Amino acid sequence: MKRVDDFRLNLGKQELVPIMTGGMGVDISTAELALVSARLGGIGHISDAMVPTVSDRRFKTGFVKEKQKKYKYNVANLNKSDIHFDLERLAEATKLHVGRTMEAKQGDGLIFINCMEKLTMNSPRDTLRVRITAAMDAGIDGITLSAGLHLGSLALVQDHPRFRDVKFGIIVSSLRALLLFLRKSARLNRLPDYIIVEGPLAGGHLGFGMDWVQYDLKTIVDEIHQYLKQENLDIPVIPAGGIFTGSDAVEFLEAGAAAVQVATRFTVTKECGLPDKIKQEYYKAEEEDIEVNLISPTGYPMRMLKKSPSIGAGIRPNCEAYGYLLDATGNCAYIEAYNRELEKHPDEEDISVKDKTCLCTHMRNFDCWTCGHYTYRLKDTSRKLPDGNYQLLNAEDVFKDYLYSTDHQIVLPSA
Numbered sequence: 001m002k003r004v005d006d007f008r009l010n011l012g013k014q015e016l017v018p019i020m021t022g023g024m025g026v027d028i029s030t031a032e033l034a035l036v037s038a039r040l041g042g043i044g045h046i047s048d049a050m051v052p053t054v055s056d057r058r059f060k061t062g063f064v065k066e067k068q069k070k071y072k073y074n075v076a077n078l079n080k081s082d083i084h085f086d087l088e089r090l091a092e093a094t095k096l097h098v099g100r101t102m103e104a105k106q107g108d109g110l111i112f113i114n115c116m117e118k119l120t121m122n123s124p125r126d127t128l129r130v131r132i133t134a135a136m137d138a139g140i141d142g143i144t145l146s147a148g149l150h151l152g153s154l155a156l157v158q159d160h161p162r163f164r165d166v167k168f169g170i171i172v173s174s175l176r177a178l179l180l181f182l183r184k185s186a187r188l189n190r191l192p193d194y195i196i197v198e199g200p201l202a203g204g205h206l207g208f209g210m211d212w213v214q215y216d217l218k219t220i221v222d223e224i225h226q227y228l229k230q231e232n233l234d235i236p237v238i239p240a241g242g243i244f245t246g247s248d249a250v251e252f253l254e255a256g257a258a259a260v261q262v263a264t265r266f267t268v269t270k271e272c273g274l275p276d277k278i279k280q281e282y283y284k285a286e287e288e289d290i291e292v293n294l295i296s297p298t299g300y301p302m303r304m305l306k307k308s309p310s311i312g313a314g315i316r317p318n319c320e321a322y323g324y325l326l327d328a329t330g331n332c333a334y335i336e337a338y339n340r341e342l343e344k345h346p347d348e349e350d351i352s353v354k355d356k357t358c359l360c361t362h363m364r365n366f367d368c369w370t371c372g373h374y375t376y377r378l379k380d381t382s383r384k385l386p387d388g389n390y391q392l393l394n395a396e397d398v399f400k401d402y403l404y405s406t407d408h409q410i411v412l413p414s415a
């Protein structure tokens with residue numbers, strides 16, 4: 001019976017363990033977590049979501065305070081279009097986050113950064129270019145383009161000296177999205193080095209509509225394999241979403257996948273950035289405690305625990321400090337929803353906004369508990385302690401469990 005360790009991912013000249021830990025913003029997939037995957041010969045992702053905020057927490061820098069001070073005059077203004085990121089400071093924060101992570105890297109694996117197009121930051125092209133450029137400058141091994149079609153992203157950095165040496169990958173949820181990206185990248189003679197195919201059971205934002213339940217990862221992966229074969233394109237395909245055991249991973253590897261991307265199992269590890277109390281919420285969740293909703297201002301469906309404090313909260317938009325989802329015209333769907341509720345209830349101190357959430361603030365404060373579909377199975381991966389809580393895991397143990405397990409078995413942590 002095969003184990004994940006019987007397979008290898010060939011990426012260019014490199015041979016890697018075929019396990020990738022996915023990018024989980026905002027700092028849920030910490031540098032510590034990514035570094036474990038790299039040390040063990042796989043690929044670990046950090047995320048470039050809200051990096052100035054992450055840097056402040058990680059290195060005690062003052063990026064957020066500085067921006068907040070600059071735009072203090074605008075706090076009571078319902079129009080946020082004035083608020084812009086200082087591109088030099090954004091580059092500085094990214095270089096710090098990426099650079100320090102790369103300095104700490106040990107072992108033969110790689111560190112990639114997950115780069116979301118939907119972080120439009122009131123200047124989508126400039127901020128994306130700066131984020132990708134700064135990550136390359138700071139020595140990142142690879143960049144996974146996510147949360148968007150990224151039709152113009154590669155062109156933004158085509159003159160960078162590392163453009164052909166950094167690994168570039170794209171996350172897609174359909175063959176159609178892949179075709180659009182390939183057409184653009186072929187024009188630059190820069191095909192992706194890997195393709196992550198994310199199915200409907202993943203955590204975070206979904207590349208499907210609210211009819212996600214009708215889709216199936218295996219079918220999409222097969223379609224993409226067939227297309228690549230027909231076109232003689234040799235690009236590694238990496239499925240993601242709902243791969244919960246080593247045996248799940250082996251099924252994909254035997255069907256021709258080059259590796260798998262996994263995330264949910266790592267949300268209850270010590271290295272994961274979620275506060276310990278929230279890790280317990282993930283452990284204790286039952287299937288009916290999880291929903292896919294449309295409250296993200298990005299417009300994409302998002303999976304989360306129904307108990308997330310962000311659901312129904314009506315906090316004042318905090319774009320002076322954050323503002324990562326302001327579109328090219330300085331708008332965000334939460335601001336519109338908030339202003340509408342404020343107009344309806346002018347005398348109420350605490351308003352509730354049900355249809356959208358202030359994703360920046362809530363992700364920053366770990367109040368939006370986004371999670372994968374199989375979060376309700378996490379309790380089966382650990383031990384219940386006498387106080388009713390579950391034992392947190394070591395990322396290394398979870399990684400190795402994927403690597404060596406057979407028969408869908410999961411090794412519990414030693415007491």
Ligand SMILES: Cc1cc2nc3c(=O)[nH]c(=O)nc-3n(C[C@H](O)[C@H](O)[C@H](O)COP(=O)(O)O)c2cc1C
Nearest residue numbers: 022023024025146202203204241242262263264372
């Ligand atoms: C808590 C959590 C947060 C996530 N955040 C992001 C994100 O910010 N960007 C992204 O592209 N994918 C995100 N994902 C998706 C993962 O990177 C990964 O592709 C997927 O969850 C893998 O499926 P699994 O969780 O069932 O193993 C997130 C997943 C989880 C569980």
